[in-house]
Amino acid sequence: KQEVTQIPAALSVPEGENLVLNCSFTDSAIYNLQWFRQDPGKGLTSLLLIQSSQREQTSGRLNASLDKSSGRSTLYIAASQPGDSATYLCAPTDSWGKLQFGAGTQVVVTP
Amino acid sequence: GAVVSQHPSWVICKSGTSVKIECRSLDFQATTMFWYRQFPKQSLMLMATSNEGSKATYEQGVEKDKFLINHASLTLSTLTVTSAHPEDSSFYICSAGLGPPPETQYFGPGTRLLVL
Numbered sequence: 001k002q003e004v005t006q007i008p009a010a011l012s013v014p015e016g017e018n019l020v021l022n023c024s025f026t027d028s029a030i031y032n033l034q035w036f037r038q039d040p041g042k043g044l045t046s047l048l049l050i051q052s053s054q055r056e057q058t059s060g061r062l063n064a065s066l067d068k069s070s071g072r073s074t075l076y077i078a079a080s081q082p083g084d085s086a087t088y089l090c091a092p093t094d095s096w097g098k099l100q101f102g103a104g105t106q107v108v109v110t111p
Numbered sequence: 112g113a114v115v116s117q118h119p120s121w122v123i124c125k126s127g128t129s130v131k132i133e134c135r136s137l138d139f140q141a142t143t144m145f146w147y148r149q150f151p152k153q154s155l156m157l158m159a160t161s162n163e164g165s166k167a168t169y170e171q172g173v174e175k176d177k178f179l180i181n182h183a184s185l186t187l188s189t190l191t192v193t194s195a196h197p198e199d200s201s202f203y204i205c206s207a208g209l210g211p212p213p214e215t216q217y218f219g220p221g222t223r224l225l226v227l
Contacts, residue, residue, distance in 0.1 A: 004154075031213045043117075043204055043220040044155075089154065097143065097213030101154040 002027045006090060006102035014110050019077035021105045023090035028068050030092040034099070035064050035075050038087045047088075048075070080109045112138050115207045117219035124195055125227055132190045132222045134205030140185035141207035143214055146178075149202040149221075161188050195226040 003026040013019060023033075032051045036044040048064040050057045050073070056065045061078040073090055087106045091099040114137040124130050134144055143162050147155040159180050161167040167180035177199075179191040188207075192199050204221040208214025 036218075041202075041221075041223065044218040046218075049215070093213055095213055097208060097216070098145075098157060098160070099155075099216065101156075103154045 002030075002092060002094065002100040004090065004092065004100050004102035006088075006105050008105060009103065010106040010108075012108040012110065013080055015080060015082060017080055017109075019075075019080050019084070019107060019109075021075040021077075021088050021090075021107070023073045023075070023102055025071045025073075025092045025100070027092075027094075028071050029094070030068065031095050031097075033064075033066055033073050033090060033092045035062075035073075036089045036091065038089060038104070040087075044089070080107075082109050082111050085109050113209055113215075113217040114138055115205065115217045115219040117203075117205055117222050119222060120220065121223040121225075123225045123227065126196050127194055130192045130195055130224060132192075132203055132205075132224075134188045134190070134207065134219055136186045136207040136209075136217070139207070139209050141188075141209060141214075142185065143208035144182060144188040145206045145208070145216060146180060146188075146190050147204045147206070149204060155204060158190075192224065195224070197226045200224055200226045 007022045034049045035047045048057045050066045063076045066073045087104040089104045091101045118133045146158045149155045159167045159169045161182040169175045182188040206216035206218045
């Protein structure tokens with residue numbers, strides 16, 4: 001069974017610093033991996049999707065890398081802003097389309 | 112595009128009653144819909160996968176008689192929490208799959224259930 005771990009569990013940084021969020025997974029036979037953002041009491045917003053054949057994916061200030069063989073993905077957020085405060089979830093997808101979510105990293109960006 | 116809605120967004124009910132939650136894909140047809148629950152400070156746990164016109168597939172440990180899932184059309188799936196108890200209080204999120212398997216999933220905004 002796929003196990004997904006996200007480190008750190010929580011992170012607080014001043015505005016302007018870069019964020020590094022780590023995700024590790026035990027089963028490397030994934031179809032793709034997604035990073036989501038979840039605001040308190042809200043649903044999920046998809047941030048980035050990396051196919052298993054890709055090494056990284058970028059969208060604006062966000063960059064996600066994937067090392068499938070070692071079971072790791074990292075989400076980088078450049079020049080953080082208070083609006084980036086949220087919980088970030090990573091979720092590898094298996095070939096059946098099932099997502100396995102990590103517990104998330106709770107990020108607080110202080111002005 | 113690819114918008115998924117849920118109704119209601121929150122519900123409070125008495126212990127012993129049943130609660131129905133709807134999940135709709137608004138601008139696409141979803142052959143597969145997924146139901147998740149999320150406890151406070153915890154991650155999303157897949158409860159079941161439902162395919163239009165067939166019985167849902169439940170994850171291990173999820174009581175199918177407790178959580179009834181009906182996928183009546185390509186745009187609507189419902190989750191009914193039967194005889195709800197306080198321990199069923201949780202955040203329920205659905206997603207709808209678009210495309211051939213493994214589908215890209217689009218998530219609804221969630222439904223918060225509080226059972227008194």
